[in-house]
Amino acid sequence: MLSNITYFVRFTVPSLFLCFLLGCNQNALLGPTSITVIQPSAGHCQYAIAPATFQTLDNMQEMRGKVGRVLHSSKNLDENPEILRTGIGLKPVDTEFFKAENSYVPADLDTLFAASLYYSVELGYLQTKRLDPNIDLALIVPNFSDTRFVHRAIRSSGGYGSRSEKSDNAEYFPLKVGSTLLNYFFSYPTEEVKDIPLGLNMGIMNHEFTHMVFQHLFYEPGTRRNMDVGSTKPTAHTLAALDEGNADYLGFLAVQDPGYFLCSFPYENRDLGRPKAFTTDVISRIESGSDDAFDPHEGGAVWAAIQYEIGQTLGNHQVVGKSLLRLMSNILDCPSTSSNNTLNFNFGDLARCHTNILSSDSRAQQIARQVYQKYLGSYGAGL
Amino acid sequence: MNKYVFLLFITITGVNSVFARLPKTVPLLPPRESGGVANNIKSKTINSREVKKDLMTAGVEIGTLMRSDSTSSDLLGMQLFVGGRVSLNIPVMFSSFYLTPSIGYFRKNQSEGSVAVVQNVFEGGIKAQYRFVDRNNFNWSLGVANRFDYLFSQIKVYNQSSGGQSFRYRVGPSSGLQFKVSNNLKFTTDLEFTVPVTSPMRLFGGLTTGLAFDL
Numbered sequence: 001m002l003s004n005i006t007y008f009v010r011f012t013v014p015s016l017f018l019c020f021l022l023g024c025n026q027n028a029l030l031g032p033t034s035i036t037v038i039q040p041s042a043g044h045c046q047y048a049i050a051p052a053t054f055q056t057l058d059n060m061q062e063m064r065g066k067v068g069r070v071l072h073s074s075k076n077l078d079e080n081p082e083i084l085r086t087g088i089g090l091k092p093v094d095t096e097f098f099k100a101e102n103s104y105v106p107a108d109l110d111t112l113f114a115a116s117l118y119y120s121v122e123l124g125y126l127q128t129k130r131l132d133p134n135i136d137l138a139l140i141v142p143n144f145s146d147t148r149f150v151h152r153a154i155r156s157s158g159g160y161g162s163r164s165e166k167s168d169n170a171e172y173f174p175l176k177v178g179s180t181l182l183n184y185f186f187s188y189p190t191e192e193v194k195d196i197p198l199g200l201n202m203g204i205m206n207h208e209f210t211h212m213v214f215q216h217l218f219y220e221p222g223t224r225r226n227m228d229v230g231s232t233k234p235t236a237h238t239l240a241a242l243d244e245g246n247a248d249y250l251g252f253l254a255v256q257d258p259g260y261f262l263c264s265f266p267y268e269n270r271d272l273g274r275p276k277a278f279t280t281d282v283i284s285r286i287e288s289g290s291d292d293a294f295d296p297h298e299g300g301a302v303w304a305a306i307q308y309e310i311g312q313t314l315g316n317h318q319v320v321g322k323s324l325l326r327l328m329s330n331i332l333d334c335p336s337t338s339s340n341n342t343l344n345f346n347f348g349d350l351a352r353c354h355t356n357i358l359s360s361d362s363r364a365q366q367i368a369r370q371v372y373q374k375y376l377g378s379y380g381a382g383l
Numbered sequence: 384m385n386k387y388v389f390l391l392f393i394t395i396t397g398v399n400s401v402f403a404r405l406p407k408t409v410p411l412l413p414p415r416e417s418g419g420v421a422n423n424i425k426s427k428t429i430n431s432r433e434v435k436k437d438l439m440t441a442g443v444e445i446g447t448l449m450r451s452d453s454t455s456s457d458l459l460g461m462q463l464f465v466g467g468r469v470s471l472n473i474p475v476m477f478s479s480f481y482l483t484p485s486i487g488y489f490r491k492n493q494s495e496g497s498v499a500v501v502q503n504v505f506e507g508g509i510k511a512q513y514r515f516v517d518r519n520n521f522n523w524s525l526g527v528a529n530r531f532d533y534l535f536s537q538i539k540v541y542n543q544s545s546g547g548q549s550f551r552y553r554v555g556p557s558s559g560l561q562f563k564v565s566n567n568l569k570f571t572t573d574l575e576f577t578v579p580v581t582s583p584m585r586l587f588g589g590l591t592t593g594l595a596f597d598l
Contacts, residue, residue, distance in 0.1 A: 036547065038498065038540050049538050049545035061583060072454045094454040096583060098536055098547030105547025107536040108462075109493040109500045110454045152455065190495040196540075197496045264496075 033057050034103040037116045038200055040255040045195070045263040051103035054115075056122050060104065062092040063114040066138060067125045068147030068183070070114040076165070078156045084184065085177050093151050110151065113199050117149045117187055120205030123254050127206070128213055131253075131322040141183065141216050151199065153186035167191035168264075170198040172211035174219075181220070183212055196263045203260030207251035214243050217328040222343070227332060230344030234287045237294050238346050241286060244300025246324050248272060249307045253321045258308055270301050272308035278347060278377040286346075303347065306375050313367045323357045323364075330357060348379035355383075439598045440472040442571055446591030448489040448504060461588060464489035464504055468591055479517060481524065483510040483559075487591075498540045505533040510557050510575075520563040528557035528575040528589070553577035553587055567597040 034051040041048040056066035063070035071090040073083055083089035093114040097104040106112035128135050138144045157166045166188045173184040185208055187199035198204050229235050252258050252272050261270035269276075278286075278299070286299050307324065311317035327350070331337045334353035337345040345353075351372040358365040373380045445467035449458075457463040466489030473482045487506040492499060512526030530553045537546040555577035562570045575589040 036538070036545060038538070047540050047543060049540060049543050091453060094452050094585075098534060098549040100545070100547035103547075105536060105545070106500070106538065107534065107547070107549070108452075108491075108502060109495065109498075110452070112498070112500055112538060193496045195497050197498060200496075200498055 033060055035060070035097070035115050035119070036100065036103050036105045037112070037119050038196075040202060040257055040260065042256075044257055044259045046257075047196070052119055054119060054122060055126065057118065060097065061095055063095060063118045064092070064145075065118065065122070066145055067118070067121045068145060068149055068185075070117050070149045070151055072110075072151045073154070076154045076156060077150070084175055084182070087148070087182075090148065090150065113151050113187065113197075116200045116202070117151060117185070117205065120202045120254075121147065121149060121185065121209050123202060124206045124209030124213075124250070127250070127254055127321075128325065131318060132325050135213075135217070135325055137213065137216065141212070142181070144183075147183040147185070147212070149185040149187065151187055152189050155186065155188070165189070168193045168198065170204055170208050172208045172215070174212075174215050181215075183215075185209070185212075193264050195266065198264050201260065201264045203251040203255040203257060204264060206254035207247040207261075210247035210250040211243060213250070213325070214246060214328050217325070218331060221329065222332055225332065226341065227338070228342040230342045233344045233346050233349070235343050235345055237286045237288075237296070238299070238350065239343075240294075240296035241299030242303060242347075242350060244296045245303025245307070246300075246328065248300055248304035249324060250321060252304070252308065253317055270297070270304075272301075272304050274305065275309060275375065276302040276305040277375040278302055278379050280377065283377060283379065299347070302375065306371055309375075310364075310368050310371045313371065314364050316364075319358075319361060319364050323354060326357045327354050346379055348376055348381065348383060351376060351379070351383055439474065440569070440595040441598055442468075442470045442472060442483075442485075442593055442595035444468050444470070444571060444573060444591035444593030446573075446589070446593075448487075448506070449588035449590070451586040461586075462491060464491040464502065466490055466504070467593070468506070472595060479514040481510075481512050481514070481526075483512060485509070498538070501537045501539070503535045503537075505535070507531050507533075510559075512557065512559060522561045524559045524561075526557050526559075527554065528577055529554050530577055530587075551579050551581065553579040555587075557589075561595065564594070569595040571595045 033054045035054055036049060036051050038047050039050055039052055040046065054065070058065040070093050072093045073090050075083060075089060077084055080089065093110050095111040095114055096107040097111065098107050099105070106115050125137055128137060141147070155166045157164060168191050169188045171186045171188070173186060175182040175184060185205070190197040248261070248270065249272065251260060257263070258272035261268055282299060282302060285293050285295070288294055307320050311320040314320065330353055331343070331350070334356065336349040336352040337343060355365050355368050355372070358368050369383060373383055376383065448464040448466065449461035450464065451460055452462045453460065455462070466487060468485045468487030470483050470485030473484070474480065475482055485508055489504040489506065491502045494500070508528060508530035510526050510528045512524040514522050514524045516523040532551040532553070534549045534551060535546060537544055555575060557573065557575035559571065559573045564570050571594065572592045573589065577587045577589070578584060579587070
């Protein structure tokens with residue numbers, strides 16, 4: 001009897017304790033990991049709660065890996081700007097996973113958000129690399145793995161006196177600290193959205209990710225080359241609208257639903273599947289000198305709808321996606337957009353640069369030219 | 384033979400008649416309204432209460448299971464699960480030491496937009512407690528709580544749902560208060576803090592209140 005008890009205490013209890021520790025330790029992970037997230041499935045605003053293979057995760061418990069890390073701060077980041085500058089005060093999201101067959105399942109809402117945010121950015125990273133193997137953001141973006149996705153970010157909007165906390169939004173925020181550019185993504189709290197929260201809408205998070213791609217394929221090289229922005233054409237507004245339009249289109253490519261914006265904002269005019277044109281009104285707002293009348297999302301939505309129609313007509317959205325990635329960096333060198341180290345262009349000039357990029361595929365180039373002529377309005381003259 | 388039986392019958396009847404006629408100074412049953420005898424009843428009640436101390440009780444409590452969470456909390460860094468427990472309070476070895484096996488269920492529902500995550504905790508456990516203060520109307524005990532959790536989480540979006548499960552063992556100090564409501568009924572409040580032995584380590588708290596019945 002005594003020997004049985006001794007055996008139990010010496011061997012069985014430590015073994016069980018060890019099994020508990022090893023079996024439930026979710027920190028040490030190597031290789032692809034299967035985690036259940038809410039993924040878009042075939043059809044408009046159709047979703048499946050299904051395992052997704054995370055390719056680049058180093059630590060599941062802290063949701064960090066090759067493409068960055070998911071963080072959280074309970075403080076207002078505008079009232080405490082040192083948090084963003086130093087990163088001190090940003091903590092990993094408190095996650096917990098359960099097991100279901102061969103997949104980990106987020107046990108609570110914060111964990112679901114954290115996993116979904118990481119997966120969205122990984123999706124964008126892998127999509128960019130797949131579209132153009134020469135564009136490996138891990139090599140292009142300095143400290144790429146230090147990209148920070150802030151879950152439930154608290155920031156202020158509006159001027160003094162009418163300040164309120166941002167909600168129902170997501171944002172890419174490049175922050176220059178000395179010579180270092182810190183890449184932040186903010187997923188703001190959900191307040192009014194009745195459908196898919198923005199942090200869980202992979203199309204919207206890929207829209208934001210595309211802003212980072214544009215930052216590092218266009219703005220950063222342009223800044224390094226000391227490029228100027230001319231004033232004879234609405235270059236600054238066109239750039240802002242192009243940034244939004246490319247983001248809308250590459251967001252669609254990530255989820256294959258042209259109406260992914262409507263899954264969070266059902267009444268926004270952001271469905272890529274609905275044809276849009278550069279009307280006189282849209283052009284006048286782009287060309288207005290005032291920032292109050294101008295909304296980059298409006299012109300961007302037109303540009304994205306044009307790209308969607310090119311892809312649909314061509315039957316190949318990958319070609320369009322790859323050409324848009326090329327366009328981001330080629331703007332700096334295209335004869336129609338740049339001369340004498342000065343950028344000076346409108347959407348017609350961008351269309352010329354884009355059709356030149358497609359010159360290796362004559363059918364794609366021809367379709368693009370036709371679609372541009374159909375929707376560019378006065379910008380299409382002489383295309 | 385018959386005359387001996389007859390003589391025995393007469394003798395017993397006669398003796399009984401004599402005893403029946405003797406003055407009754409000590410009643411066999413005290414009169415209910417007698418003040419003097421009430422003391423005897425009172426002392427008897429005290430004795431019977433001391434016997435009841437060792438009785439097993441059954442309890443029903445509702446309250447919250449708290450889980451520490453550094454990202455979003457309902458109260459003081461804790462997420463609150465709502466639910467309850469049923470338990471037995473079993474005296475062992477000596478009257479101030481109790482074992483309290485229980486089963487419970489706690490639940491937390493989080494949602495944003497059309498997405499919801501429902502967390503379910505099915506809990507079984509046992510507490511070992513010692514009564515440090517044991518008064519007529521009140522007692523306070525301290526001990527150790529052991530909890531085995533079966534956890535089940537469900538993610539929902541529109542008409543889709545999917546879930547995962549896990550097990551957890553946690554252990555920690557516990558404390559209980561009992562206030563007498565009536566002879567067989569007590570108002571109870573229990574507080575405990577437990578920590579799982581597995582990763583991720585986090586603090587759990589339990590605060591439940593309810594009624595316990597003598598069995």
